Amino acid sequence: MAAATTALRIGVIGGSIAGCAAAVAGSRAGADVTVYERSGAELQDRGFGIVIPPPLHRELVGSGYLDARMETAPVATRVWLTREPGGRSTRELARQSSPVTPCNWGLLWRSLRAGAGSGAVRYLRGEPVTSVGTAPDGRAVVTTARGEERYDIVVGADGHASRTRQLLAPGLTPEPAGYLVWRGAIPLSALADHPRELELLRGAWVTLGFPGGHGIFYLIPGAGDRLLAYAIYGRPPASPGVDADPGPYVSELAEEHFPAAWAEIVGHGTHRTTACHPVADLQVPRAARAPLLLAGDAAGVSRPHTASGAVKALQDALCLERVLRDEPTVGAALERYADERTAAGAHLVELGRRMGRAQVEGTPDWAAMGQAEVDDWFRGVLAGTRHYLYEQPGAGVTA
Ligand SMILES: Cc1cc2nc3c(=O)[nH]c(=O)nc-3n(C[C@H](O)[C@H](O)[C@H](O)COP(=O)(O)OP(=O)(O)OC[C@H]3O[C@@H](n4cnc5c(N)ncnc54)[C@H](O)[C@@H]3O)c2cc1C
Known part of the structure; x- marks a missing residue:
C-alpha cells in the first residue's frame, strides 16, 4: 500500500485511547487520518489508573507512540x-x-493525543459522527454536521457503547x-x-x-x-x-x-x-470487514480484572500499523487485522470471566x-x- 500514488484516507470515530492510537498507527503507515471526537471538552481529566505491561510501554515509547517523558509508576x-x-x-x-x-489515564491520553497531533492527522473535537455508510465504490462514507467525507478505511474507536460496532455485529449487546x-x-x-x-x-x-x-x-x-x-x-x-x-x-x-x-x-x-x-463484557465475532475496522472497546470489552482494555487498544493500533505496511490491499490488511485482533479479544473476554468468577x-x-x-x-x-x-x-x- 505504501506504493499508492495518493495517500490512503482513514477516518477514525472516537478520539480517546483507541482512536488516538489508531491515528498514530495510520499516520505512521503513511495515511491521511481524520479523527472525529464527539466531546468538545479535553479528555484528560478522568484521572483513573491504567496498568499496562512494561514491554508494551517500552515498545510504544521506542516506536514513537508515547512520549518517553510521560510519567509512570512501575x-x-x-x-x-x-x-x-x-x-x-x-x-x-x-x-x-x-x-x-501503572499510568494515569489522562497522561496516557495526552501523550497519544500529542502523537496524533503531528503529521497527517486532523483531530476534530466536538464533532459527533451521525452515520457511517458504504459508497458504491466500496469506500466508507462518514456523515457529521459538516457534511459527508469518504475514506478507504473507517476505524470505529467509539468505545463500549459503539454505534459503529452495530454495522459489523448488529444486535450484539453486552453481557x-x-x-x-x-x-x-x-x-x-x-x-x-x-x-x-x-x-x-x-x-x-x-x-x-x-x-x-x-x-x-x-x-x-x-x-x-x-x-x-x-x-x-x-x-x-x-x-x-x-x-x-x-x-x-x-x-x-x-x-x-x-x-x-x-x-x-x-x-x-x-x-x-x-x-x-x-x-x-462483549466481543464482536469479527473485528473488521472492509472498509470498517473496530478498535479498543468498540471491538470488545473484557471484564476489567484483565487490566487489558487500553492494552488491547494499543495493541490494536500496533497491529493496524503493521498490516497497513505489510499487506498489498486494504482488503488484505483488514482481513489480517480481523484474524489477529478478534482472537486476542475473545481470549481476554474468556479470561476476564474466569477471573470474575474466581x-x-x-x-x-x-x-x-x-x-x-x-x-x-x-x-x-x-x-x-x-x-x-x-x-x-x-x-x-x-x-
Ligand atoms: C474499572 C476499570 C479498570 C480498568 N483498568 C484498566 C487497566 O488497568 N488497563 C487497561 O489496559 N485497561 C483498563 N480498563 C479499560 C480501559 O479503560 C478501556 O478499555 C479504554 O479506556 C477504552 O478506550 P477506548 O478509546 O476504546 O474507548 P473510550 O475511552 O470509551 O472512547 C470512546 C470515544 O469515542 C467517542 N465517541 C463515541 N461515539 C462517537 C461518535 N458518534 N462520534 C465521535 N466520537 C464518538 C467518545 O466521546 C469517546 O471519547 C479499565 C476499565 C475499567 C472500567
Whole structure:
C-alpha cells in the first residue's frame, strides 16, 4: 500500500485511547487520518489508573507512540491481602512477581493525543459522527454536521457503547456480570496518616480479598502529586441509585470487610475522582470487514480484572500499523487485522470471566489461604493460558 500514488484516507470515530492510537498507527503507515471526537471538552481529566505491561510501554515509547517523558509508576510485585479473621488488622496471603507499568489515564491520553497531533492527522473535537455508510465504490462514507467525507478505511474507536460496532455485529449487546466496580483516586498528600500502606504501594500493587469481591490498589502519577488509584469489585447494594453517588456505599462495604487501615483509605473524603460502573463484557465475532475496522472497546470489552482494555487498544493500533505496511490491499490488511485482533479479544473476554468468577462471584475463603493456595488457585484460573499480571504464579518474587 505504501506504493499508492495518493495517500490512503482513514477516518477514525472516537478520539480517546483507541482512536488516538489508531491515528498514530495510520499516520505512521503513511495515511491521511481524520479523527472525529464527539466531546468538545479535553479528555484528560478522568484521572483513573491504567496498568499496562512494561514491554508494551517500552515498545510504544521506542516506536514513537508515547512520549518517553510521560510519567509512570512501575512496580514489580503483587501482594495479596485480606482482613485478619475476627479482627481488623491486615493479613498478607501471598506475593507474586508481577511487573506492571501503572499510568494515569489522562497522561496516557495526552501523550497519544500529542502523537496524533503531528503529521497527517486532523483531530476534530466536538464533532459527533451521525452515520457511517458504504459508497458504491466500496469506500466508507462518514456523515457529521459538516457534511459527508469518504475514506478507504473507517476505524470505529467509539468505545463500549459503539454505534459503529452495530454495522459489523448488529444486535450484539453486552453481557452483564451481575456486579459493580467502584473506582477512585486519592492524592498521596491526603494519606499522610497511612505510611505503612503507602510504603507497601511504593513497591507493589495490592489485591485485597473480601467475601463477595476484592479491591485493587496501586499508585499512579498525577499532575504533580502521585495518586492512589483503586478499583473495588462487589455485588450491588440492595437499594438502587448508588451510581449517582458511589462514595457512601463503597465506604460502607470497605468498613464492613476491609482491614481498618484500607477501609479508612477508601472512606477518605477527598477523592479526586469516583465512579461506579456495572461490569459487563462483549466481543464482536469479527473485528473488521472492509472498509470498517473496530478498535479498543468498540471491538470488545473484557471484564476489567484483565487490566487489558487500553492494552488491547494499543495493541490494536500496533497491529493496524503493521498490516497497513505489510499487506498489498486494504482488503488484505483488514482481513489480517480481523484474524489477529478478534482472537486476542475473545481470549481476554474468556479470561476476564474466569477471573470474575474466581475473584467476585465465587470468592475463596481468603483467610484460609497462603502463598501456595493463592498460586494454585490462580494457576487454575489461568487454565494454561498466560497473562501479564500473573506471569507465572509460584515462580516467586523477582524484585
Ligand atoms: C474499572 C476499570 C479498570 C480498568 N483498568 C484498566 C487497566 O488497568 N488497563 C487497561 O489496559 N485497561 C483498563 N480498563 C479499560 C480501559 O479503560 C478501556 O478499555 C479504554 O479506556 C477504552 O478506550 P477506548 O478509546 O476504546 O474507548 P473510550 O475511552 O470509551 O472512547 C470512546 C470515544 O469515542 C467517542 N465517541 C463515541 N461515539 C462517537 C461518535 N458518534 N462520534 C465521535 N466520537 C464518538 C467518545 O466521546 C469517546 O471519547 C479499565 C476499565 C475499567 C472500567
